[in-house]
Amino acid sequence: MAVKCAGWRPMARSGICSISTQPVDEPSGRVDAVRARWCRFPGMTHLRSFGSRSLVLLLLLVGVGPCAVGQVRVLFDAAHRENAGNADWVIDADSWDLDQEHYPCGQWENESRAQRHPTPAPASILPDDPETTWTGALSAFGIDLVKLxxxxESLPxxxxxxxxxxxxPQDLAGYDVLVLPEPNRPLDAEEITAVRxxxxxxxGxxxxxxxxxxxxxxxxxDAPHIxxxxxxxxxSGGAITDAGLFGIVFNVEEISGLSDADYWFDDGVDDNVSGDPDDPLIHGPHGDGSGGLGLFGATSMTLDRQANSTARGHVWKTDTPEQGDRRVTAASAWYGxxxxxxxxxxxxADDGTGDLGDNLYDGxxxxxxxxxxxxxxxNAVAFLADAAPDTVPPAAVxxxxxxxxDADRVRLEWTAPGDDGTSGRAYRYDIRRAATPIRTAADFAAAVPLDDEPAPADAGAAEAWDVTGLDPETSYWFALVTEDDFLNRSPLSNTSGATTGRAGSGGPVADHLLLSEVQTRGAASHDDEFIEIYNPTDSPVDLSSWSVQYKSAGGTTYLRFDLPATASISADxxxxxxxxxxxxxxxxDAVQSVFLMSAGGGHVFLVDRxxxxxxxxGGSIIxxxxxxSADCPETAAAPAHGAGAxxxxxxxxANAACxxxxxxxxxxxxxxxREPSEPQNTGDTEAPCGPAGPGSVGPSxxxxxxxxxxxxxxxxxxxxTYKMRRSSRADFMQTHPVPDDTWLLLQVADTRxxxxxxxxxxxAYFYFVNAVDLEGNESQD
Known part of the structure; x- marks a missing residue:
């Protein structure tokens, strides 16, 4: 059999090289591919292609032992008092003769002495061997790795x-991953330099x-300070003055503004995990981590992406739904x-077994x-051993x-890109606005950044976000850039503009009856509920054959209340x-006992039968x-509300006269x-105050x-739709004002x-664009 070296890759940290071999066509026929990794000795500069027996003989002669094919070497540190007190964070110990002081201070006991090689040897571990084959509170961790x-090894x-x-003999150059499981003895300066x-x-x-x-x-x-x-x-001075090489800080009491909720807490089912479908810790090769971590006596972390742009969270405390840079319980970062x-x-990581003198728990x-x-x-070990930096940015929107x-709100809508191109889930949006179209990177840099952008959804999902607090009758242009968690930025999106309406004008007015106000609980009673109906038309409506129906947020059962035979509603x-x-x-005007509504989410239907x-x-739903949390609103759900609201x-x-x-x-x-609520009945009438026709596109x-x-x-x-008119005369709209179509060029639904x-x-040509609503009414400017 002959093999051909497809190439070797020197490992920067150790002189280890990885050789891949691939099939070679020989006179005797095609041979199978072989992949292996060898540990190279100092002075070895290259490997040549030989027959398979010759290659193995060469390796044996020069004393370079082949590592297991594709095998990753993991070193568990046991040299920094990981065995102290009730800790026994070792994968295996055969003796317990280290006389050490432990908490409560002044007391001493013999602690485990982990040896370099677990016994029995990893190579002898069988698929059905229990964690107690080795002795240590991390024995399950070690044995599961071996089975994978x-x-x-341990550093004794x-x-x-x-x-x-x-x-x-246990220099880090010979390993792929180092595990430091709650060290209680500080690393000295040379060790810190070595690990970095x-x-x-x-x-890893x-x-x-x-x-x-x-x-x-x-x-x-203690471990957080170490x-x-x-x-x-x-x-220093109660502040994090340097977030270090990785942009990850274990929270400790010296940081002002923190409490036990940040650095000494239980979170027994911390399932507030990243929603990224490509998260390497949550959705890695060794199983689904969506259930999160069981934390008992934990500290959290603060991330600083200015110190290290790759710092990211994977799990957060359950009281931190925003999943930002605080109260992170599992984090990662790249360094070099x-x-x-x-x-x-x-x-x-505690498997509940190990030193019988320690209080260990089932984790x-x-x-x-x-x-x-x-x-x-x-999954963390797999990520540390074989990860590649993410250099693929999200796709452009x-x-x-x-x-x-209306007068102060614009809704932005787009399709979510991915973390890598159009797959996965991105990390954040950078959305900005300007008075003119945002077409270039320079335009975007000069635009006003918006606050509280929504977190990205999965690639391909429909996104919608309302920009509020805008000025009436003002044109705004928007664009966005998407970032992934490595701060790879997408190209600039297309730009899109909107002109807000007149103050107090509201949005379009309906030509049919409407549900106008709902209260699901009163200030004093959860059952204090009402449903208000409004008639924006200029004609009264007989309600004697109508009903009001309720469905829970995610249910399929409809509860019906029939309006009385005498029910009617006047114009306005x-x-x-x-x-x-x-x-x-x-x-x-009518009292119903058919259903109770949920404040957290639900539906009300006004039905004409x-x-x-x-x-x-359906057609009967007016x-x-x-x-x-309603699952079937009109487009998107209204907000949930509290008692008395x-x-x-x-x-x-916003306009009480309307x-x-x-x-x-x-x-x-x-x-x-609305808080407090303001119900109205048949004794009240108010004419609608919607816009008289569509709004203007403005000077845009x-x-x-x-x-x-x-x-x-x-x-x-x-x-x-929009009408576009064109002329070579600057005053052509003065001589032929709307709705004159003398100079009409085209009518389109788009804004381009x-x-x-x-x-x-x-x-020289002059253009005029105005808006047309569904009824054919045109804006005058």
Missing amino acids: GYDV PGGVLSYQDATN AFVQDGG LLLIADHQTSDRDCDGF GNDLMGVVI AGRIVCIGDSSP WDKASGGVNNREIHL DDLRARPL GYYLVARPEYTGSVPA QQTLAGCS DKLGWG SIERRPGA GNGQDSDDNSADFAL LFVGLEQVDALEWAAAVAAD ADDPERPDPGT
């Missing part, structure tokens, strides 16, 4: 962490801490060619609550659309349906409202919170970037169009 094909007490030291160099050259470091003051051997040092020193963190994973507690794969301690730790909702009037427990300021609905859409259709409190008639078929856009008409005959403008409130008649070179 890793090689494991008295050992030294070194890098590129040929005199040290090991990582920088491509090694799993650093496990514990809670503040977890000083198990009474020497004045870890911070190793990472180069500096805390290598990487680090930090976990804020040793409990998840690892025995913890309750469905946590995935085992999978996250094993090319369908950004700005849509004005209201009708109030309430529970018997209702305590509002005006009396109810008295038949129970079979689904959440209007529907979903709030909170309500959700009210706009313009509502009826609640805005209807854009989007519950989130049409409803706002621009020549396109690509070609002079491409035009774009900002969207107008309630616009369905090309002049189909290609203007003659050297000729």
Whole structure:
């Protein structure tokens, strides 16, 4: 058999090389591919292609032993008092003769003495061997790694962490991953330098801490402080003045503004994990980590992406739903060619076995609550051993659309890109606005960054976000850039503009009855509920054959209340349906005891017949409202609301003289919170105050970037289409005002169009664009 060297890759940290062989066509026929890794001795410069027997003979003659094919070597540190007190963070110990002080201070006992090679040897471990085959609270961790094909060793007490030291038989150059499981004895300056160099050259470091003051051997040092020193963190005057090499800081009491909730807490089922489907710790090769970690006596971490742009969280405390840079319980970062994973507690790795003199607990794969301690730790080792830097940016968003909702809000809509191109989930959006189109990187840099952007959804999902607090009758242009967790930035999105409506004008007004205000609980009683109906039309409506129906947020059962035979609603009037427990300021027009509504989420349907609905859409549904966690709202759900508050259709409190008639078929856009609630009944009438026709595009008409005959403008409130007019005369709209179509060039639904008649070179043309609503009404400017 002959093999051909496809190439060898020198490992920067150790002189180890990886050789891949591939099939070679020989006269005797095609041979199989072989992949192997060898440990190269000093002075060895290259390998030549030989027959397979010759190659093995060469390796044996020069004394270079082949490592197991594809095998990763993991070193568990046991030289820095990982055995102190009730800790026994070793994979195997055959003796317990280290007389050490432990907490409570002044007491001494014999602790485990881990040896370099576990016994029995890793090579003899069988698939069914239990964790107790070795003795140590991390024996399950070690044995599971061996069963997955890793090689494991311990650095025994008295050992030294070194890098590129040929005199040290356990020099880090011979390993791929170093595990520091809650060290209680500080690393000295040379060891710190060695570990940092090991990582920088491509090694992996799993650093496990514990809670503040977890000083198990009474020497004045605990794992969070030792870890911070190793990472180069500096805390001075109550502040983090240097977040170190990795941008990860274990929270300790010297940092002002923190409490036990940051550095000494239990979080028994910490399942607040990253939603990124490509997260290497949560969705790695060794199992699903979605159940998170079981934390008991833990510290959390603070990330500083200015110090290290690759710092990222994988798990956060359950009280931190925003998943930002604080209260992180599992984090990672790159440094040079290598990487680090930090976990804020040793409990998840504890398998409950080991030194019989210690109080150990069932973590690892025995913890309750469905946590995935085992999978996250094993995935962490896989990530540390064989990761590649992410250099692929998210794809550019090319369908950004700005849509004005009313006088101070614009809705942005787009399709989510991925973490890598169009796959996965990105890390964050950088969304900005300007008074003119944002077409270039320079335009984007000069634009105003917006706050509180939404977190990206999975690639391909529809995104929608409302920009609020804008000025009336003002044109705004928007664009965005997407970042992944390595701060790879996407190309600039397309730009899209919108012109807000007139102050107090609200959005489009409906031509049918509407659900106008809903309260699901009163200030004093959860059953104090009402449903208000509004008639924005100029004709009364007989309600005697109508019904109001309710469905829970995610349910499929519809509960129906039939309106009384005498029910009717006047033009511009209201009708109030309430529970018997209702305590509002005006009396109810009808009382129902058929259903109770949930404040967290639900649906109300206004139906023009008295038949129970079979689904959440259909011609008999005149209007529907979903709030909170509702699964079938109009476009998007209105907000959930608290006791004594309500959700009210706009313009509502924003213009008390107007009826609640805005209807854009989007519950989130049409409803706002009102506190306290203000029910109205048949004794009240208010005319709607919607816009008289569509809004204006404003002074937002621009020549396109690509070609002079491409035009774009900002969207107008309630616009369905746009008319483009053109003339060689500047005053042509004064002599032929709207709706005159003498100079009409085209009518389009988009906010961008090309002049189909290609203007003659050297000729000046003037353009006018105005909005047209569904009824054919045109804006005048």
